[in-house]
Amino acid sequence: MSNDVAAKLAAEAAVAAKAVAVLSTEQKNIVLQSFADKIRQATPTILAENRAEVAEATANGTAAAMIDRLTLTAERIEAMASAIEQIIQLPDPVGLTRQIEQRPNGINIAKRRIPLGVICMIYEARPNVTADAGALCFKSGNAVILRCGREAIKTSLAIAAAMRQALAEHNLPDAVISIVPDPDRNLLLALLKQDDYIDLVIPRGGEGLIRFVTEHSRIPVIQHFKGVCHLFVDASAKPEMALNLLINGKVQRPGVCNALEGLLVHQSIADSFLHKVAAALAENHVKVHACAQSLPYFSGASVIAEDEFGQEYLAPEIAVRVVADFDGAIAHIDRFGSQHTEVICTEDQANADRFIATVDTAVVMHNASSRFSDGGELGLGAEIGISTSKLHAYGPMGLEALTTEKYVVTGVGQTRV
Structure with missing residues (x-):
């Protein structure tokens, strides 16, 4: 029975994708505005479904980070609608053509950007993904199959119903x-x-979900197992800037994948800087897991073993390590990072350039918060996900990442000899 239902869903989506692929940018933008309007109009219904699901998840002991992602407010629903309106303003990648060359025999070679076709989104307690994915896939000329987790299914159905009304x-x-x-x-x-x-399959959720999808899919999968993001405070860093980056990256919203999970401090400034770090983290009630060298600076910190680095806490917790030098920071990130986002705070441009060139990550920041590692903040509009695998996309995925290119060859009757 499950096979029949899945085959019907997928086959119908493949047919529907043909209808979207031929729409003009103007036609798509008109429908997108209708998506935003219908979601706003459905706010009372969406909130009612969401309150019931949040209450049930809370009663079931669901983790705080997941409750945060599940919870909608009128402001968050407005943000979903506004994100769709931002997508309207973005350039349409579909149909963009770039010239490759004209061959000696006269044939002209170009590449034209086209939709992928049908995208399957698999996500857990993230009802906002319903609107983001629906709008991004539509603007990029694709059909989408949304598979939401049990915790947010009713909220997601309410959001999808509003968008389907517009369709x-x-x-x-x-x-x-x-x-x-x-x-x-x-x-x-x-x-x-x-x-x-x-x-294409795009899973968004915990590491367990993404590994399950990757292991069982016959379809290419965009992978993002976890977000273990580090801030490396170099010897020349401005202390106040580094503290601001730390607190913003860790405290503003600790349950998201672009929050900081690790702090690396150059040993030459450890003595002067870690006192300030300890005070700032204590003020913000952040639990510290400290290496042996940094442990004395923190009251109530727990010592962290070597194999305990690389945790995605998704909570007001952080791992702190003193590194001997620049190379020590890179070595730590290579071993414990997740190729999501890495940050260096430094006034040494040569070190910044070297960090940018050598750190293995989808997004690298110099003197900027890890919290900017987000499709909207990077100018993509609402993102559909973040890829930490290098094919076919790397980093936050916006409209262009939901398309591919095909060769267009034009001639006047040439034949190959």
Whole structure:
């Protein structure tokens, strides 16, 4: 039964993708505005469903980080609608053509950007992904199948219903935005086998979900296992700037993947700087896991073993390590980082350039908060996910990452000899 349902969903989405692929930018933008309007109008319904799901998740002992991601407010719903309106303003990548060359025989070679086709989004307690993914896939000319986790299924269905109402009013098929109504795992497994119809799978959630999808999918998967982001405070760093980057990266919203999970401090400034770090983290009630060298600076910190670095706390907790030099910081990141986002605070431009060139990460920051590692903050509009694998995208994924290129060859009857 699960196979039949999955095959029907995928086949209908593949047909619907053809309808979206031929829309003009103007037509897509009109529908996108309708998405935003319908979501705003549905705010009371969405909030009612969400309150019930948050209450149930809280009663079930769901982790605070997941509750934060699950919870919607009127302001967060408005932010979803506003993010769709930002997507309207973004350039449409579909149809962009770049000239490659004209061959000696006269044939002209170009590459044209096209939609991927059908994208399957798999996510947990993140109802905002419903709106973000629906809008981004639509603008990039794709159909999307949304598979939400059990914790947020009713909220997501309410958001999707608003967007599907907009599709109907513009005579577009419902299957442009499909949402799997049953979070049953057997149905998910069946979806992951629909490689005849689905072109890309994007999972968003915990490491366990992403590993499960990767291991069971016949379809290419965008991977983002976790966000272990570090701030390296170099010898020449301005102390106040470094503290601001630390507190913003760790405290502003600790339950997200671009929050800081590790602090690396050059040993030449450890004595003067870590006193300030200890005071700032204590003021913000951040638990510290300290290396042996940094432990004396923190009251109530726990010592961290070598194999305990690299944790994604998603909470007001951070690992602190004193490193001997620049190379020590890079070595630590190479071993314990997750290729998400890494930050250097330094006034030494040569060290900044070297960090940018050598650190193995999708997003690198120099004197800027890790919290900017986000599609909206990087000018992409609402992001559909963050890839920490290098094919076919790396880092936050916006519109262009939901397209590919095909060769367009034009001639006047040339034949190969």
